Amino acid sequence: GKALQRKGIDVAALVSEQSSDAPFEEKPLPFPATHLANPLCTYATALAMRRSLKHLRPDIVHFVAEPYALALPFLGNRRHWRACMTIHGSYAAAFLGKRGLRGWLAREAYRQMDRIFSVSDFTKQLLIQRDPAFTASAHLAEKIVVLPNAVDLSRATAGARRETRGDRKYIISVGAVKARKGYLEAVEACATYRSRFGKPFLFDIIGS
Numbered sequence: 001g002k003a004l005q006r007k008g009i010d011v012a013a014l015v016s017e018q019s020s021d022a023p024f025e026e027k028p029l030p031f032p033a034t035h036l037a038n039p040l041c042t043y044a045t046a047l048a049m050r051r052s053l054k055h056l057r058p059d060i061v062h063f064v065a066e067p068y069a070l071a072l073p074f075l076g077n078r079r080h081w082r083a084c085m086t087i088h089g090s091y092a093a094a095f096l097g098k099r100g101l102r103g104w105l106a107r108e109a110y111r112q113m114d115r116i117f118s119v120s121d122f123t124k125q126l127l128i129q130r131d132p133a134f135t136a137s138a139h140l141a142e143k144i145v146v147l148p149n150a151v152d153l154s155r156a157t158a159g160a161r162r163e164t165r166g167d168r169k170y171i172i173s174v175g176a177v178k179a180r181k182g183y184l185e186a187v188e189a190c191a192t193y194r195s196r197f198g199k200p201f202l203f204d205i206i207g208s
Contacts, residue, residue: 001024002023005023012024012026012058014028014029014049014052016032030045036070049071049075050074050075053081058081059081063083064085065088070106070109072109082114085115087124087127089120089123089181093127093130095110096130096131107134110138110140114143116144119146119148124144168202169200170201170204171202171203173186173204173206174206
């Protein structure tokens with residue numbers, strides 16, 4: 001948000017929890033993203049979004065997390081703004097596998113989205129390969145742009161640094177430990193690294 005403001009772009013955020021020091025306007029939503037698996041919560045959130053969008057009159061609406069995109073089919077006429085979203089991992093492809101109303105909302109959201117930003121090429125390929133027929137009909141491959149996550153180094157603080165011993169490499173993964181987070185692929189990658197370079201390494205997995 002701050003970076004966009006520095007470029008002269010007006011920014012407003014629709015949030016489930018307001019902060020006291022936000023540098024831009026915030027509008028409250030009734031439910032956090034975790035509740036949007038319930039279509040009734042999605043519909044109520046969409047109504048709140050419609051009220052805010054009518055007031056804000058934006059040019060672009062960016063859905064920064066996949067669950068909020070489920071509200072897009074409920075937002076009605078959007079002749080005056082474009083929709084884009086960021087997909088963060090296997091969660092994006094999991095949406096398409098849902099049945100019933102949730103599955104329909106996910107497919108419609110992807111179909112109506114003008115642009116989709118993927119944090120990695122792996123995530124992009126995972127999504128477009130999930131349902132080839134839908135991918136073709138919704139033109140997903142053409143909509144997705146790979147835009148890796150960025151880190152604001154100016155806000156980083158120096159922490160404890162592990163002493164390097166010889167040529168040993170240290171790899172760390174932080175996140176919920178579940179299959180769709182890619183840990184099996186990470187272990188396979190470690191085996192490939194070891195066989196190709198023959199260097200010792202330590203792979204730490206930290207998460208619930």
